[in-house]
Amino acid sequence: MAGRRVAIVGAGMTKFVRRALETGPELAWEAASKALESCEMTLDQVDAVVLGSAPDAFDGVHMKVEYLSPGAGAWGKPTIRGYVGGGTGVFAAIQGWYHIASGMFDTALVVCEEKMSSCHPHPQAAFNYIFDHTTERPLGPNLLWIFALEMNAYMTKYGLTKRDIALVAVKNKRNAAAHPAAQLGDPNITVEDVLNSEVLAWPVQRLDVSPVTDGAVAVVMAADHVARRVTNRPVWVEGVGWSLDTQYWTNRDLSYPTYVEEAARKAYAMAGIREPRKEIHIVEPYDPFDYKELHHLEGLLLADRGKAAELVALGIANRDGAMPVTPSGGLLGVGNPIAAAGLMKVAELFWQLRGEAGPRQVPGQPKRGLAQAWGDLMQVGTVIILGI
Amino acid sequence: MERWVYPTTGLKQEDLEEARVCMTRAPLRGEYAWDAGVAVGRFLAELKAGRLVGRRCRVCRRVMVPPRMFCEQCFRPTDEWVPLQDTGTVLTFSVCTVAWDMRRLEVPEVPAVIAIDGASPGMGILHKLGEVGRTVDEILDRVxxxxxxxxxxxxxxxxxxxxxxxxxxxxxxA
Structure with a gap:
């Protein structure tokens, strides 16, 4: 393993809501102060701050990290913004890791915030600018297009049905019903509800998609010698990996996320994992759309290509299954404040591995979990493996 | 872990409509003139003449569209322009019934990635399909x-x- 050992020692978050009264800096403060409180640390024990947030266009504020910084505890601290689109939440934790693993800092406060509700009439407006200004934007694209195009390529290649995929939305929204911060938990949702929801961009329907969310999440990371003083249950970073595919997305095979596999292989190698399907006990893959969870499980090598849907259909991916997938409830259920959603997955592993997940607790004392996020123009994979 | 979730205040639509909370609204307007660049500039000039063109890299032998002056895999300049056909194969498509702001469209749009004949396999461009029907069912029947x-x-x-x-x-x- 590269560098010094690094652990997560505390975590906190806001509730995930459609529209928060709080401003971005206030949301950042709520999450950061809860994370520090959870490990009984104070800001003067924080050496560096890592801030993650998605495009400035959502907030209509340039230099968003400077804007957020007072609430994120960055006053007078070395501070960096990490940004890889939707992959940011897990990437920020990776940055926290290398800040400390390098020996430069002993502690880091990692804060991810997103306030999507400010952008009117719909935050999709901010997404329209990810397309190429000359060869794509004149066609009037919207963000749903790329998901729908990718979902269709994936479904068609493996002969999957809409029902196979809708089961993911059902599982995650049901799991989220037990999450105290969740926006869209629903213990009674059925596969028919998903299949009968409004068609947005076939094959994508309303309940295949995660909601628009305001929220923030923070974790405290520390070097080995500090972590052991702070808590008797540090959750260690065992592996990290990240990779970016070509911007020429129409030239890629959209049915398989190669960049996720590349990121996962780096993380597995670092963690010394040879058989990920046996050695990973909890998975929190990025699920902004239901098919993405399946797509990512395959990229993570946790399912054969085209076979991830079977894990869900057979109950293997349930919270009490052999390989629990998204016990938090994920982006589909807890909500999708872009960067904060990825870090929520990291925080979920922290709570699960410490046995603190309450009604969501995965049985059997899991020892190791993997969180993954994804983003930019469908091209980045970020992976972190945590263990206790 | 419930202790570490802050009791954040979620607003309801009525809170905004009935002005129970204060808010500032303003548009952000920006206008840009993007240069098409060396490769796409030529691509656009050829479109004006009714032709599709790509660029070949002699090392990996890919014929790329959209064209680029450098090969991002071999990381060297591409070598020559290659005329392409204006026919191709649908790699994937969607039937989109909403605009970016979630307004319903009267007739769905059919965005597609189309692999262009004459380029390397899998080299697609984003465009739309037409003359394929006016309802989701009709379109799914034909595409x-x-x-x-x-x-x-x-x-x-x-x-x-x-x-x-x-x-x-x-x-x-058709």
């Missing part, structure tokens, strides 16, 4: 991955050197 399509061009006088000089792609033989 499938693997469908052969051909460009429908604007009349020469109305072309302006833009991706929209191709109006849409339609099924071959």
């Amino acid at each position: 499938h991955i693997g469908l052969r399509v051909q460009a429908v061009w604007k009349p020469p006088r109305r072309r302006e050197g833009a991706i929209t000089d191709i109006l849409y792609f339609r099924p071959v033989g």
Whole structure:
């Protein structure tokens, strides 16, 4: 393993809501102060701050990290913004890791915030600018297009049905019903509800998609010698990996996320994992759309290509299954404040591995979990493996 | 872990409509003029003339579209322009019933990634399909991955050197 050992020692978050009264800096403060409180640390024990947030266009504020910084505890601290689109939440934790693993800092406060509700009439407006200004934007694209195009390529290649995929939305929204911060938990949702929801961009329907969310999440990371003083249950970073595919997305095979596999292989190698399907006990893959969870499980090598849907259909991916997938409830259920959603997955592993997940607790004392996020123009994979 | 979730205040639609909370609204307007660049500039000029072109890299032998002056895999300059056909194969498509702001569209749009004949396998561009129906069911009946399509061009006088000089792609033989 590269560098010094690094652990997560505390975590906190806001509730995930459609529209928060709080401003971005206030949301950042709520999450950061809860994370520090959870490990009984104070800001003067924080050496560096890592801030993650998605495009400035959502907030209509340039230099968003400077804007957020007072609430994120960055006053007078070395501070960096990490940004890889939707992959940011897990990437920020990776940055926290290398800040400390390098020996430069002993502690880091990692804060991810997103306030999507400010952008009117719909935050999709901010997404329209990810397309190429000359060869794509004149066609009037919207963000749903790329998901729908990718979902269709994936479904068609493996002969999957809409029902196979809708089961993911059902599982995650049901799991989220037990999450105290969740926006869209629903213990009674059925596969028919998903299949009968409004068609947005076939094959994508309303309940295949995660909601628009305001929220923030923070974790405290520390070097080995500090972590052991702070808590008797540090959750260690065992592996990290990240990779970016070509911007020429129409030239890629959209049915398989190669960049996720590349990121996962780096993380597995670092963690010394040879058989990920046996050695990973909890998975929190990025699920902004239901098919993405399946797509990512395959990229993570946790399912054969085209076979991830079977894990869900057979109950293997349930919270009490052999390989629990998204016990938090994920982006589909807890909500999708872009960067904060990825870090929520990291925080979920922290709570699960410490046995603190309450009604969501995965049985059997899991020892190791993997969180993954994804983003930019469908091209980045970020992976972190945590263990206790 | 409930202790570490802050009791954040979620607002309801009525809170905004009935002005129970204060809010500032203002548009952010920006206007830009993007240079098409060396490779796409030529691509657009060829579109105006009713032709699709790609760029070949002699090392990896890929013929790339959209064209680029450098090969991002071999990380060297690409070598030559290659004329392509205006026909291709649908790699994937969607039937989109909403605009970016979630307003319903009267007639769905059919965005597609189309692999262009003459380029390397899997080299697609984003465009739209047309003449394939006016409802989701009709369109799903007529369009499938693997469908052969051909460009429908604007009349020469109305072309302006833009991706929209191709109006849409339609099924071959339609």
